[in-house]
Amino acid sequence: SAGWSDDWSSTIPGYIEVRGARENNLKNVSLDIPKKKITVFTGVSGSGKSSLAFGTIAAESQRLFNETYPAFIQSLLPSYGQPDADSIANMSAAIVVDQQQLGGNSRSTVGTATDLHTLLRLLYTRIGEPAVGNAKELSFNDPQGMCPECEGIGHAAEIDLDRLLDRDKSLNEGAIRFPTFEVDTIYWGYFVGSGLFDNDKALRDFTEQEWQDFLHLPSKKVKVKMGGTGTVNVTYEGLLPKFRRLYVTKGADQLQPHLRGPYREVVTTGPCKHCEGSRLNAAARECRIEGTGIADCAAMQLSDLAEFVRTITEPSVGPLVSALLTRLDNLVHIGLGYLTLDRPTTTLSGGESQRLKLVRHLSSSLTDMTYVFDEPGVGLHPQDVQRLNELLIGLRDKGNTVLVVEHRPAVMAIADHLVDMGPAAGQHGGEVVFQGEFAGLRESGTLTGEHLDSSQPVKAEVRKPDGKLSITGADSHNLRDVSVDIPTGVLTAVTGVAGAGKSTLIREHLVAVHPDVVFINQHVTRGSKRSNPATYTGILDPIRKAFATANKVSAALFSANSKGACPDCQGLGLIYTDLAHLEPVVSTCETCQGKRFNADVLKHTLRGRDISEVLRMSVTDALEFFTEPAIAPVLRAMEDVGLGYLTLWQPLSTLSGGERQRLKLALELEKTGQVYVLEEPTTGLHMNDVDKLVGLLDRLVDNGSTVVVIEHNLDVIARADWVVDLGPGAGRDGGQVVFEGPPAKLLKSRKSVTAKYLAQHQK
């Protein structure tokens, strides 16, 4: 890529000029993107929208930004690869507002991730009574303000000894009820071999000393007898410190799957009793404004907090109050009024995280930035989309360039400029098939244009349920004693505005309670750097075998962990460089040029292709190449869920949440009689792909499974057999079942907001 233009005078300042972009599937794309306008990128999944908006434009901006560092700092930064393009000119600094979670630890809350927590502490130091010295004394992340008991975490894990132990049994009889401590396990061996206990005595008969040693002894060097083979020196540790160190410090989600259930039986996490979950020490909790403490503020839903702050009329804090209100009002306006400041950011959905970031930028005074959004409409009810649009327009009107990748026509409608990618996915896409005003899209003849007016009518003939899963008296979070039946043998859509309580109802009262439910979510699976569609679906082994058989060599040669793998990237094809304070940087391995294997391995071919070529095929191409019964049906399933454009060896970490969810779905297509729960499965799907998805969900139901989807997409809701609508509003104003019944009947509901939008959609 030569000819990088930085000659500003020769370009029209009103446009970002992209010339000859070839990142991923892009086919030499050249286009002008108007600055200080809203440009929406549309097109079927895999057509190249992200490759253009993120992989080319945002990536180039970030690279240029790095170049502004002094040379010696740059020498420490691995160079961002130049996006594959002839030139990209007239960029402004780009900010990517994506669906990644904000800050990953338990100390990060909605309050700390926005600057609301800081502003609120300033307010309290100025007018709170009794006065505190400084703002640090009100911070749960500072030793001066944190609760000494839970160190500012707000909750504490308690090990329930009655569940962990069977006091009627001896150690030899298996008194410790946890899989890794069962009789004949290594950990069990430490206890019985320690010589500290009478191993045949029931626990309830233990002496004071035995109890103390058994539960609490911090550490002691002991000689342990091991299965008759003599003794080994080990450090003995009491059950509680050991259990805490091994499991509690990690928490259920980080444990191996088979330990999670038993862990949840034994360990309960609840609010810290000392600070009642407020994370603050006594002095910090005492400081009040009009009787309201800072911890009370953090526990209020944001819409209530805004009302409280509005009552503060003390002139000396006028500027602080208005700064707080601007941010709070924006959060309420974008439909996040149901959140609380003390909510850990790790519990937010991708859509909620993205909207929070959006609001953060709205209060920034920077202008002439380029903001790049990844499907900001995710998780939003049609009603909330209007508000999102207003905020995007606000961002533009402050003098910024706004680029949005989006599938929702309601968001497309606010575009000043629209770029439709296509015509199809993967190598059959990568071209600009339409650009111009939204109005012109209808006549453009593209897939996006065609689908604009083809909304689905509500299903008239719905399936009859063959049973039900009952939820009774659900009251977590905002739910108000909800009792509702989820019919089995049909397709059910759970609907309602963001914050109505959909996820709470389904996750906590269906998925967590009914052990047979298969929850297909958008989360990354473990070990995602090494994982890819081929490993994830299990077709890599049969592919290696096919190469081995054809070449009469060992299948291990074709393993990325074998001697045949490139030694520099260990067969990853990519080099990951971890930086202290920045995101890890990924670049193509220079030794193997991303081919992952050494030249000797690449000499072996199958039907004329080497292993590296095969692994770089898209699913669609691989489907033409492989007929092996262990491979072809799996590829077919991936194609069916709309992932034909993925390459076999693309790291799972580069897949979007929606793509991951569909990959999980692909593995389920042939199963029967299951109960599936999916959260917004249309995430990342073009309208054309939504049709296919509904077809698949129907297929699952026709094969005797039950499917429950949390959805905002009106085409999906229209084609469900049954709808459970939650609301009527969000947070405190939600948590009730507003409607349950078939979609045709929903249309007649006067209470449901969803009904109103479904009716409009029917036109």
Ligand code: ADP
């Ligand atoms: P869209 O945003 O329209 O869904 P993408 O730009 O994500 O499409 O993908 C366009 C094509 O590029 C697809 O065929 C996809 O598989 C491929 N692709 C995207 N990211 C990568 C990657 N990191 N490595 C290899 N191929 C990729």
Ligand code: ADP
């Ligand atoms: P929906 O799925 O309809 O968007 P949620 O179930 O996520 O709604 O949220 C319903 C209510 O429960 C909201 O008031 C939300 O703030 C609250 N809530 C959801 N998850 C948590 C959590 N992990 N901790 C505390 N409150 C939560």
Ligand code: ZN
């Ligand atoms: Zn505490």
Ligand code: ZN
């Ligand atoms: Zn390499």
